[in-house]
Amino acid sequence: MMGWRNALSRTRRAMAEGLRALFRAGRPDERTMETLEETLIRADVPPRVASALLEEARQVREGESFSDRLSAAMKRALGAPSPDLLSAPQGAIRVILLAGVNGAGKTTTAAKLARRLLKAGGKPLLAAADTFRAAGSQQLQIWAERVPCECVGGPMGADPAAVAFDAVRASVSRGAHAVIVDTAGRMHTRDALMAELQKVGRSVGKALPGAPHEVWLVLDATIGANALSQARHFHATLPLTGLIVAKLDGSAKAGFVLGIRRELNIPVRYAGLGEGMDDLVPFDPDAFVQAILGASEGEV
Numbered sequence: 001m002m003g004w005r006n007a008l009s010r011t012r013r014a015m016a017e018g019l020r021a022l023f024r025a026g027r028p029d030e031r032t033m034e035t036l037e038e039t040l041i042r043a044d045v046p047p048r049v050a051s052a053l054l055e056e057a058r059q060v061r062e063g064e065s066f067s068d069r070l071s072a073a074m075k076r077a078l079g080a081p082s083p084d085l086l087s088a089p090q091g092a093i094r095v096i097l098l099a100g101v102n103g104a105g106k107t108t109t110a111a112k113l114a115r116r117l118l119k120a121g122g123k124p125l126l127a128a129a130d131t132f133r134a135a136g137s138q139q140l141q142i143w144a145e146r147v148p149c150e151c152v153g154g155p156m157g158a159d160p161a162a163v164a165f166d167a168v169r170a171s172v173s174r175g176a177h178a179v180i181v182d183t184a185g186r187m188h189t190r191d192a193l194m195a196e197l198q199k200v201g202r203s204v205g206k207a208l209p210g211a212p213h214e215v216w217l218v219l220d221a222t223i224g225a226n227a228l229s230q231a232r233h234f235h236a237t238l239p240l241t242g243l244i245v246a247k248l249d250g251s252a253k254a255g256f257v258l259g260i261r262r263e264l265n266i267p268v269r270y271a272g273l274g275e276g277m278d279d280l281v282p283f284d285p286d287a288f289v290q291a292i293l294g295a296s297e298g299e300v
């Protein structure tokens with residue numbers, strides 16, 4: 001599996017100019033600071049967050065380097081890592097709803113989450129509530145065979161809320177530990193589609209009181225800062241309990257992740273570092289910052 005360092009090589013390269021200046025300067029002058037700020041913004045760190053990070057890093061104490069301060073400020077901005085809810089089967093069934101725009105990585109992520117729980121000794125069940133396209137459900141079914149785990153779906157055009165309801169009921173009778181509900185891609189600006197997502201949320205709550213226990217938004221890391229505005233819309237529709245940053249491996253704009261906590265205060269739970277079933281890891285702020293800043297001489 002790809003590690004953090006490889007996954008973030010494109011973002012690190014996008015920051016190369018500013019980092020080179022940073023590593024040259026012991027205590028950066030105004031010009032270096034400007035280069036750095038531009039560099040962070042180019043990697044899609046939101047401008048407000050970029051200047052706050054640099055401001056924090058400016059408070060260098062005796063014996064500390066500027067780059068150490070910057071890396072500490074970045075780690076603080078990302079917050080504490082959130083617990084990996086799939087690292088062991090829990091006592092009660094967890095219903096996890098995945099949402100996101102078209103092509104974000106929801107279906108792949110659903111399979112990856114099921115795989116994590118299976119490997120931890122749990123019994124996952126996949127719910128194919130993307131009934132919008134025939135392929136939507138088939139794709140998840142194929143993943144389910146590979147995980148392997150059960151998959152409950154419905155015919156194309158079926159009510160996704162009804163499919164999700166059936167899947168949650170099935171998970172109770174079959175003794176699953178978690179149901180991961182894959183939903184159709186939807187534009188965050190389309191009210192009817194967002195209302196449909198709310199209905200899926202209500203429906204799983206009827207099938208099992210307290211559900212959904214988690215609502216995770218899957219974000220495509222390659223789109224950078226636009227992901228934050230998507231997240232705001234989805235959060236207003238159905239309160240999110242976490243974010244999953246998919247395709248971190250292909251992104252040169254992973255800097256937006258540094259703005260998530262300050263702008264939205266929603267934890268990043270997992271990161272997708274590749275297309276394979278095992279390419280999903282709990283989000284690790286230390287590894288993330290290290291992979292971006294920890295440039296070796298030749299590479300930068």
Ligand SMILES: Nc1nc2c(ncn2[C@@H]2O[C@H](COP(=O)(O)OP(=O)(O)OP(=O)(O)O)[C@@H](O)[C@H]2O)c(=O)[nH]1
Pocket residue numbers: 100101102103104105106107108109130136183184185186246247248249250271272273274275279
């Ligand atoms: N490199 C890389 N590719 C990924 C990752 N996650 C998903 N993909 C790819 O992104 C593409 C879209 O993934 P899907 O899982 O089908 O996305 P989706 O959100 O379900 O798409 P719709 O159902 O059409 O809205 C596929 O080609 C995946 O292989 C990742 O972490 N890294």
Ligand SMILES: [Mg+2]
Pocket residue numbers: 106107108130136182183184185
């Ligand atoms: Mg899909």
